[in-house]
Structure formats: structure tokens, C-alpha cells
Amino acid sequence: MLATAAPAAGVPADGDRWAYEVKWDGMRVLADVHEGRVSLRSRTGRDVTVTFPDLADLADAHADVLLDGEVVALQDGLPSFAALAERMHVQDARSAAAAARRTPVTLMAFDVLRLYGVGLLDRPWQERRESLDRLPPSGSAWQVSPVYPDARSLLAATLEQGLEGVVAKRRTSVYQPGRRSPDWVKHAHRRHQACLVVGWRPAEGSSHRMGALLLAVPAADGRLRFVGRAGSGLSSALEEDLRARLAGHEVAEPVVDVPRVDAKGATFTAPVAVVEVRHLGRTTGGRLRQPTLRGLRGDLDPSDVREE
Known part of the structure; x- marks a missing residue:
């Protein structure tokens, strides 16, 4: 599921119907954990499991889960796309392991699409988010992307901190794979x-x-x-x-x-x-x-x- 660009008026400001997250400057992936193994796929469906061996610990934390999120490379506390870009194309296991030691990455998870064998695509965002919040993060492999109630404050904070922007998500929205939906609205500062x-x-x-x-x-x-x-x-x-x-x-x-x-x-x-x-x-x-x-x-x- 992809976000549409915010209109000139900005992202929706009704915090009762919408929730707000940081727009991370990274690479979108689906992380599929099943039977002790993790599989990572890019937005285009390409298998990038070998590319990010530092996310293998996902398999140790949860028996069966499908997470949607952004892989980010943090430098001085902020995502660095340039640092991440140097890792995106690596497909050799040995080279990927060396790259992981130089530039570790983290999965900023913002949605859960399957949990313990139960598909959640038709559940509202609010319910999926509550399920995600109950999952304990697994060390440095992944974090849950925070949710904020106020659009204006988050827009100002992300701009001041040099972050990418903000994504607004309708609390009642179901997950529509592959679709660019008006239920998710993004505002990029750059x-x-x-x-x-x-x-x-x-x-x-x-x-x-x-x-x-x-x-x-x-x-x-x-x-x-x-x-x-x-x-x-x-x-x-x-x-x-x-x-x-x-x-x-x-x-x-x-x-x-x-x-x-x-x-x-x-x-x-x-x-x-x-x-x-x-x-x-x-x-x-x-x-x-x-x-x-x-x-x-x-x-x-x-x-x-x-x-x-």
C-alpha cells in the first residue's frame, strides 16, 4: 500500500480520524518471518534478504509475522539515504556481511499484515497498529515507528530535525497491497x-x-x-x-x-x-x-x- 501526495492544503489535520507518522528516508520492505526464517522483499517484489543480514534477528523474536516498514541507515540519529544506497545493490552474502558491519541498518516497522498465521489486511489500521504495538522489538533489528496525534506539531518537528516528512493514515483504513491510496497521505519536506x-x-x-x-x-x-x-x-x-x-x-x-x-x-x-x-x-x-x-x-x- 502506497501513500498519495498531500494537496497544497497539507495532510489532514483531524487527529480523531487520522494518525501521523514520520516519513522515513529509507527503503520500503516487507519482512516475512515464518518457521524461524526471515524473508525480505522490496517494494517491487525483489528478494533482498541477502542484502540485509543485520535483520536476520527478526526470525528469533517472533514465530510468524509479516511486517511492513522502511529499512534505514542511521547516522548521528538521523536516516542517511546516501549510506543506505551503498548497501541496496549488494547481493553477495560476504560483501553484504561486510557492509552490515560498516553501516548497520534498522527496520522501522509501521504496519503488521499477518500475525501468528492470521491475515490482517482487512482489519482497520487502528486494529493493526494496536497489534504491532504489542510486539516487542528485537534488539537493533527493528523498531516500531512511533505514532503521533497532532499533524502540525509533527510537521514542525520533522522539518526542524531534518527528517523526510510526515505520513497521515486514516484510522479506519484497510490495507490495499500495491495500491496508492488516499487513505495514506504523505508530505515530504524535500x-x-x-x-x-x-x-x-x-x-x-x-x-x-x-x-x-x-x-x-x-x-x-x-x-x-x-x-x-x-x-x-x-x-x-x-x-x-x-x-x-x-x-x-x-x-x-x-x-x-x-x-x-x-x-x-x-x-x-x-x-x-x-x-x-x-x-x-x-x-x-x-x-x-x-x-x-x-x-x-x-x-x-x-x-x-x-x-x-
């Missing part, structure tokens, strides 16, 4: 967009180092549309990951219409890599304003990218 990499330009003074990525997003009709280039946030670690992902996917001509000023000196690629970008809105021409790269989205396939 704008994000998953983008397809369609090429890169070299750094100034170097013909080999990446200096900026050329980005595209599918339009409403499904055709790719160029949305600009981004160099801010292009770390050496991100460049290394991108080179591995793009290897063998260079193309002679861009797959989208790229303005000449952006295409100059660029290496073009097939749209096989997805990156997360923070931005300040869009120009009248559709380009992202002041885009900053946040990391490679290993949890998304190119076909999952949609304009936010």
Missing part, C-alpha cells in the same frame, strides 16, 4: 525523484572521471523525457557503482532528446541504472532545479520509475 541515467559527462580537466549524469524520466505517455544533468553528490563510491552497472550498456546516440549544450562530450548509455535525486522543483521546460544525487536505487528496476 522533493525527490527516481531518475534513469541516460549518459554522463566527464569532469572538468578529465576525460575519464564522471562529472555529471544525464537524467531522464518517463512522461505520462511512457516516452522518456530529459530532465537535466546532475553532478552534485556524485561521489567516488557512487561513480564506482554506476560504472559497474553501466558497463557494456554504452550507446552511440542518446535514447532521449538531449540539448546540445548538455550532450557535448557526453558518453550515452541505455537507461539501465536508476538514481535518486533531490531537487527544488521543476522549470517550465521540465528540468529539475538544482538536482543533487543521493545514490543508486538498487531496489528499483528501470520500469519502476515514474514521475513524482
Whole structure:
């Protein structure tokens, strides 16, 4: 179940009918615990159990439960998407274990969909939440995401603390898998967009180092549309990951219409890599304003990218 974007008026403010949670800056997963084993799946259904061995302790705490939540990497008490992005694409067990030692993660659970063999999808959010609150967290593997009664106070607090935003949930709502429902409403303090990499330009003074990525997003009709280039946030670690992902996917001509000023000196690629970008809105021409790269989205396939 996915949230819809809040209208200009903001999230609903009726605390009797709505509950409010922090919008965590992480990776959405379903954690399925059954018969002493835990299975983790991303929002797109990809198995990421090997990627996050630090969540294996979930299997020791509860006999049968299906949790919905966000995997976050906390740094100085705040989620760091950049740190998490370095772990998203890891599929080798040994590499994942080493990454877990360097950058441990936590599952911030905000819903329970099955408990002791009983499906809870058709139960109201309030009942599911009460069931979740009765489950003791298992060490550092997971925490229950807190619920707050007042939208205005939580919006102000999350903005001040540099958190992602707020999600409002209708207390009577049932869980609708895969649907973007108006019963969940999200307000993000910062704008994000998953983008397809369609090429890169070299750094100034170097013909080999990446200096900026050329980005595209599918339009409403499904055709790719160029949305600009981004160099801010292009770390050496991100460049290394991108080179591995793009290897063998260079193309002679861009797959989208790229303005000449952006295409100059660029290496073009097939749209096989997805990156997360923070931005300040869009120009009248559709380009992202002041885009900053946040990391490679290993949890998304190119076909999952949609304009936010």
C-alpha cells in the first residue's frame, strides 16, 4: 500500500480520524518471518534478504509475522539515504556481511499484515497498529515507528530535525497491497525523484572521471523525457557503482532528446541504472532545479520509475 501526495492544503489535520507518522528516508520492505526464517522483499517484489543480514534477528523474536516498514541507515540519529544506497545493490552474502558491519541498518516497522498465521489486511489500521504495538522489538533489528496525534506539531518537528516528512493514515483504513491510496497521505519536506541515467559527462580537466549524469524520466505517455544533468553528490563510491552497472550498456546516440549544450562530450548509455535525486522543483521546460544525487536505487528496476 502506497501513500498519495498531500494537496497544497497539507495532510489532514483531524487527529480523531487520522494518525501521523514520520516519513522515513529509507527503503520500503516487507519482512516475512515464518518457521524461524526471515524473508525480505522490496517494494517491487525483489528478494533482498541477502542484502540485509543485520535483520536476520527478526526470525528469533517472533514465530510468524509479516511486517511492513522502511529499512534505514542511521547516522548521528538521523536516516542517511546516501549510506543506505551503498548497501541496496549488494547481493553477495560476504560483501553484504561486510557492509552490515560498516553501516548497520534498522527496520522501522509501521504496519503488521499477518500475525501468528492470521491475515490482517482487512482489519482497520487502528486494529493493526494496536497489534504491532504489542510486539516487542528485537534488539537493533527493528523498531516500531512511533505514532503521533497532532499533524502540525509533527510537521514542525520533522522539518526542524531534518527528517523526510510526515505520513497521515486514516484510522479506519484497510490495507490495499500495491495500491496508492488516499487513505495514506504523505508530505515530504524535500522533493525527490527516481531518475534513469541516460549518459554522463566527464569532469572538468578529465576525460575519464564522471562529472555529471544525464537524467531522464518517463512522461505520462511512457516516452522518456530529459530532465537535466546532475553532478552534485556524485561521489567516488557512487561513480564506482554506476560504472559497474553501466558497463557494456554504452550507446552511440542518446535514447532521449538531449540539448546540445548538455550532450557535448557526453558518453550515452541505455537507461539501465536508476538514481535518486533531490531537487527544488521543476522549470517550465521540465528540468529539475538544482538536482543533487543521493545514490543508486538498487531496489528499483528501470520500469519502476515514474514521475513524482
